Amino acid sequence: MIKLAHSELIVLLLSISTMLIISRIFAELGKRWKLPVVMGELIVGIILGPTILGMLYPDIFGYLFPKTGNIPIALDGIFSLSVIMLLFVAGMEVQLSQVLKQGKVAVYTSMFSMVIPFFTGFAVAWFFPEIFSISNEPGPKLLFALFFGTALSISALPVIARILMDMNLFKTNIGMVIIASAMFNDLIGWLIFSWILSMTNQIHSDTLSIGYTIFYIIGFGLFMLTIGKKIIDKTLPWMQTKLSWPGGVLSISLGICLLSAAFTEAINIHAILGAFIAGIAFGDSVHLREEAREIIHQFVTNFFAPLFFVSIGLKVNFIENFDPVIVAIVLVLAFVGKVLGATIGARIGGMSKNQSLAVGFGMNARGAMEIILGTLALNAGLISKPIFVALVIMALVTSITSGPLMKKFID
């Protein structure tokens, strides 16, 4: 087994601790201006990465984050684990029963808030690929158009939940409709994105056909959300009473997440889908104690999330890859598609004009989910760095503006 050398281990520990401590300081500073935590983490990545540290002090940057040797491999493993964990906790908050419970207003809102931004994004990418410097070959163009549509239609549950909590709307009718619709958006969005990723892999490695991929994704999802969920539901009370608390349930839940992620990766669907679906199956259980849920959230959000979001700034030079035209197009499409779609859906579902607009702006927050989606697409070679930078900026702008714009339409 290859081991890290003594000096490599020191550098690895130094780089991780630097990322964690500085991102926490920035998150706490950002809190004063009500900025999302993810923004602080991204800024730390930009400061520690090639954009600032790499340009001003290339020796320090090269020492902390070397590009060769075992350290990048170790860090890549940690970042991959981080994204898997992030998707697991994102899944834990998706409760499909909420969508059913909220009835037609949630169904219409989630459908329209997905369909309109998806087709807006797809159409622009398909008919004007030159804007994004995408080749006109049908294969890559189709995959990019599908990705772009998905990227515009996804929502960010954690940011939305936080905004609603701050506005004291969390348990209100509007709040529940927004949460339920965002849950449904996330589920469908991640299913489509997993399929796009596996299709991208297929182009490179010729593994699975489209039919098989769809069959595996739907089959795996159905199995986990019915039989898998039942098994978890039956065994969870035992885990929480007979095993060490909370250690037992933590290790088993994270173990199931990794097992599920390994399975989907093995059948050539990305590991994130396994983690996300395992999260849904686990989080939806009535037996999962609130303390266990909080511990998993705290652990992932405060350890893995900062590492992942800081790592983004380490990989991409945000100044070099800033394209104002792409940023403007992405921002306009994101706002128009999502706000319009969610507002129309809520209005058809029976909400008043102002309430529908509040739902529209509430659903517009993309936050961390968009950044994760963009990072995975960038790693898979689906998008270029300028598009990635535009998506990150869009995620931040929509997250920051969502609350204040929503407030304008709340009675």
Place this chain on the structure above:
Amino acid sequence: MDLSKLKRRPAYPFETIAVAISFSPRCQSILSEAKRLSDIFGASLLLLHIGDKTSEKEQYLDGIMLAAKVDPNHSRIIWMEGDPVDTILQLCKLNIVDLLVLGALEKENFLKFYIGSIARNISRKAKCSVLLLTNPTREPLKFKKIVVNGVENPKTINTINTSLYLAKHLKVKDITIVNEMDVSGLAMAISDNSTAPQTKELKKNLAEDSVETLQMIIDKCDAGDIKVTNKIIKGKPGYAISKFSKDKKADLLVINSPDTHLNVFDRIFTHDIEFVLANLPCNVLIVHSRV
């Protein structure tokens, strides 16, 4: 079908009580209980059987009616063929039934639950209140502890008032009105950006809001000399109150009728009333407010 008499008809008083006769081993116990309730509430009794009418069945029914002391002059028997669920629902509407009494197993087997048993399917669709008896006996059931769902919903006030009406007639002195505090999503919202005091404050505010909401509902009700206790419990709506009723060894759980049309997906992704129907914690009264 003229449904104008049904619209806006209050959930109580119970003027017509119907009971579904299935000729099962528990049939006589269910009939005895329906008879007792009709006597207490001064309601007319309607016996419904969906199936063919044979002399053996008629003879058997006469026997159990005699044993349950059902006066044929103050009750009606309706025999009808057709789909049991649809026919019973239609008969209840036509006869302006206020309370339908049904026998129900505490738990159905896996397949039957997803397909939907007769009693549970009626409970999901009925346009009148439904009383599900899990363990009927020939001796009168004693309802000592009643648990009522105090969820924030326009129907709840009617459900609580119906429970109080029931409690007054059944001479129940103790009612617990429960509000379930659903904290799902809270862990996600507080995970990255809240200090310990902020988290504590948020949780405290949520709990206080629930107490306040419940108290506002209770204040609108006329409890008379019945002792009403309010209780806030954490957990998923439906599941939490079901567990609470079981732990408290309640005799009757009173809940609102469903707000939406329920189907098999509501059983797969269980929520609210489906948690109760999946595993009846005790006798259950589903109040249809007709509002």
